[in-house]
Amino acid sequence: MANPAAPELAERSPGATRTRLVTWQDPSPAATAGARLAGLDYMRALAAGELPPPPFAVLLRIAPVEVGEGRVVFEGEPGEEHYNPIGTVHGGYASTLLDSAIGCAVHTTLPAGHAYATQTLEAKFVRPITRETGAVRCEAQVLYRGGRQATGEARLWDVASNQLLAHGTGTCLIIS
Amino acid sequence: MANPAAPELAERSPGATRTRLVTWQDPSPAATAGARLAGLDYMRALAAGELPPPPFAVLLRIAPVEVGEGRVVFEGEPGEEHYNPIGTVHGGYASTLLDSAIGCAVHTTLPAGHAYATQTLEAKFVRPITRETGAVRCEAQVLYRGGRQATGEARLWDVASNQLLAHGTGTCLIIS
Amino acid sequence: MANPAAPELAERSPGATRTRLVTWQDPSPAATAGARLAGLDYMRALAAGELPPPPFAVLLRIAPVEVGEGRVVFEGEPGEEHYNPIGTVHGGYASTLLDSAIGCAVHTTLPAGHAYATQTLEAKFVRPITRETGAVRCEAQVLYRGGRQATGEARLWDVASNQLLAHGTGTCLIIS
Amino acid sequence: MANPAAPELAERSPGATRTRLVTWQDPSPAATAGARLAGLDYMRALAAGELPPPPFAVLLRIAPVEVGEGRVVFEGEPGEEHYNPIGTVHGGYASTLLDSAIGCAVHTTLPAGHAYATQTLEAKFVRPITRETGAVRCEAQVLYRGGRQATGEARLWDVASNQLLAHGTGTCLIIS
Numbered sequence: 001m002a003n004p005a006a007p008e009l010a011e012r013s014p015g016a017t018r019t020r021l022v023t024w025q026d027p028s029p030a031a032t033a034g035a036r037l038a039g040l041d042y043m044r045a046l047a048a049g050e051l052p053p054p055p056f057a058v059l060l061r062i063a064p065v066e067v068g069e070g071r072v073v074f075e076g077e078p079g080e081e082h083y084n085p086i087g088t089v090h091g092g093y094a095s096t097l098l099d100s101a102i103g104c105a106v107h108t109t110l111p112a113g114h115a116y117a118t119q120t121l122e123a124k125f126v127r128p129i130t131r132e133t134g135a136v137r138c139e140a141q142v143l144y145r146g147g148r149q150a151t152g153e154a155r156l157w158d159v160a161s162n163q164l165l166a167h168g169t170g171t172c173l174i175i176s
Numbered sequence: 177m178a179n180p181a182a183p184e185l186a187e188r189s190p191g192a193t194r195t196r197l198v199t200w201q202d203p204s205p206a207a208t209a210g211a212r213l214a215g216l217d218y219m220r221a222l223a224a225g226e227l228p229p230p231p232f233a234v235l236l237r238i239a240p241v242e243v244g245e246g247r248v249v250f251e252g253e254p255g256e257e258h259y260n261p262i263g264t265v266h267g268g269y270a271s272t273l274l275d276s277a278i279g280c281a282v283h284t285t286l287p288a289g290h291a292y293a294t295q296t297l298e299a300k301f302v303r304p305i306t307r308e309t310g311a312v313r314c315e316a317q318v319l320y321r322g323g324r325q326a327t328g329e330a331r332l333w334d335v336a337s338n339q340l341l342a343h344g345t346g347t348c349l350i351i352s
Numbered sequence: 353m354a355n356p357a358a359p360e361l362a363e364r365s366p367g368a369t370r371t372r373l374v375t376w377q378d379p380s381p382a383a384t385a386g387a388r389l390a391g392l393d394y395m396r397a398l399a400a401g402e403l404p405p406p407p408f409a410v411l412l413r414i415a416p417v418e419v420g421e422g423r424v425v426f427e428g429e430p431g432e433e434h435y436n437p438i439g440t441v442h443g444g445y446a447s448t449l450l451d452s453a454i455g456c457a458v459h460t461t462l463p464a465g466h467a468y469a470t471q472t473l474e475a476k477f478v479r480p481i482t483r484e485t486g487a488v489r490c491e492a493q494v495l496y497r498g499g500r501q502a503t504g505e506a507r508l509w510d511v512a513s514n515q516l517l518a519h520g521t522g523t524c525l526i527i528s
Numbered sequence: 529m530a531n532p533a534a535p536e537l538a539e540r541s542p543g544a545t546r547t548r549l550v551t552w553q554d555p556s557p558a559a560t561a562g563a564r565l566a567g568l569d570y571m572r573a574l575a576a577g578e579l580p581p582p583p584f585a586v587l588l589r590i591a592p593v594e595v596g597e598g599r600v601v602f603e604g605e606p607g608e609e610h611y612n613p614i615g616t617v618h619g620g621y622a623s624t625l626l627d628s629a630i631g632c633a634v635h636t637t638l639p640a641g642h643a644y645a646t647q648t649l650e651a652k653f654v655r656p657i658t659r660e661t662g663a664v665r666c667e668a669q670v671l672y673r674g675g676r677q678a679t680g681e682a683r684l685w686d687v688a689s690n691q692l693l694a695h696g697t698g699t700c701l702i703i704s
Binding site: 012013016017018019020021022023024025026027028029030031032034035042046052054055056057058059060080081082083084085086087089090091092093095096099100103104107115116117118119120121122123124125128 | 292
């Protein structure tokens with residue numbers, strides 16, 4: 001493919017060109033450490049900054065800010081670097097927050113040695129997100145936790161206006 | 177919130193720290209230009225590199241590679257910077273590809289002066305994506321195009337093995 | 353097709369054969385009357401039995417039991433006649449309840465002369481429903497009501513055990 | 529609840545009252561027999577009428593008409609008894625067809641002794657179904673069949689006009 005990540009953007013339109021230096025850490029050590037912890041302990045360590053944030057969370061400027069059993073809250077700071085081709089923040093930004101919050105909420109219900117895999121995400125986008133939106137807050141809770149599957153739902157809010165931006169549901173496979 | 181984008185990662189674990197300089201352009205001029213074009217022409221201009229790629233596409237290393245009326249193919253190069261906390265590429269990466277491909281396929285059906293807004297995405301994740309996966313290919317087609325709504329579906333493939341990684345559907349509001 | 357509704361069931365296995373006489377009324381007069389009412393008034397008239405129940409509600413033994421602005425509760429009595437080929441009540445029974453409750457909750461937000469069309473339903477089935485389950489209760493609420501679309505969510509409960517059986521979301525087009 | 533299945537409809541509006549005598553058989557013997565068969569053999573026996581149709585299929589006048597490995601086609605005859613309160617066939621009718629076809633397509637991939645449980649259905653309704661529609665046809669195929677989950681998609685067509693009426697996806701848990 002023509003690599004969209006390396007066009008000569010700066011040379012073509014220097015006045016409209018922006019850059020961001022993204023710094024992250026190899027995610028493998030944290031994931032390996034996490035596999036040995038109860039999910040609630042792993043999520044708490046991530047939220048407390050005791051483990052490095054996963055790279056995709058760095059790219060999207062999202063992080064867990066509240067963690068309880070079966071419930072996780074994320075916050076995010078969408079910006080211009082998250083824009084789609086039609087002039088707003090990409091729906092994938094909201095999808096990622098909904099997915100992260102539901103998956104992490106399910107994770108908090110797992111004892112050490114158990115794992116989950118996200119099977120589905122159903123996202124609904126109800127108001128546009130722009131670079132003027134500012135902070136967003138995503139609250140997720142587990143609705144069902146069985147031996148083979150778990151389901152949850154999440155809602156994404158505009159922090160300043162307290163308006164709903166998106167909401168969704170997800171299904172996870174429980175692997176024990 | 178504690179900003180996850182600016183931890184002192186490099187100081188904490190220099191050996192595991194990676195960086196990427198992301199360069200993009202203000203997406204407003206392209207979006208404004210796009211609003212005056214028929215959707216098919218806009219998508220072709222984006223695929224041909226005649227317009228700068230939207231910023232989120234740069235972050236995710238995704239781009240349209242084939243564009244027809246009611247059908248769009250994207251390719252992507254998932255990498256370590258797209259990892260989630262459990263040791264694989266974040267589901268949001270696949271969601272973004274499915275969403276982009278369906279939305280752009282709907283966009284190709286719009287005459288100049290019309291717009292669309294994505295209402296829903298339903299994503300299914302069937303095989304993990306990792307930094308070893310390499311190139312992925314996402315094929316989307318419109319299944320219904322009415323006066324008020326359009327629907328489509330997309331499938332995401334591992335290019336090397338030709339195995340299905342994810343698939344999904346979406347609904348868009350048509351705004352005329 | 354071989355019509356599954358008229359096999360010679362009674363002749364083949366008389367001991368296992370059951371019958372139910374279903375009685376309903378032409379739904380057109382009620383729908384026509386409803387189109388002239390505010391949605392909340394129409395739903396209240398249906399819940400109060402002032403209008404005949406829609407035929408599908410008769411077949412499935414479901415009915416609205418609480419109606420408020422943006423919120424509707426249905427109850428249902430699943431039975432053997434709602435069974436699927438694998439020995440439980442068909443998922444379509446729960447889907448119909450979720451869909452009915454979300455659609456009717458959206459309907460309560462419409463002024464007279466407005467209409468809605470259901471675009472999507474995303475249903476999750478978390479516990480089986482059987483002929484031993486007894487009464488079920490489905491609570492729906494509108495989560496977003498805009499000028500062009502509305503979204504809602506619903507949860508289906510086992511009345512006796514208060515356990516969650518299914519849940520889901522839906523999107524409706526608002527037609528004004 | 530006020531039982532919606534037994535109002536004094538015939539007495540209230542005799543001119544608008546219709547009845548249908550629904551006849552079905554105890555579904556337990558067929559389900560028990562099915563659990564001992566390979567899924568493909570069970571679905572073929574159902575399609576051939578060698579086993580009594582499940583009761584919900586009788587109520588909805590739906591039946592499998594083509595069965596292959598990973599692919600099933602249903603036909604249905606929606607009628608007035610399937611109407612919702614807003615003057616069309618209930619979305620639950622289409623949801624049930626999509627769900628049946630996807631579930632049965634997954635079932636055809638199971639060896640004897642294995643079972644599945646439907647976890648999710650994502651349905652999209654794109655054109656109304658009425659009592660004038662006539663026969664409908666629902667084609668489903670499995671898109672992914674793994675050891676723990678399977679996914680599929682289905683499309684529902686108006687037989688006379690060959691127009692798409694609804695489409696959807698589903699996820700099933702594989703139980704071995």
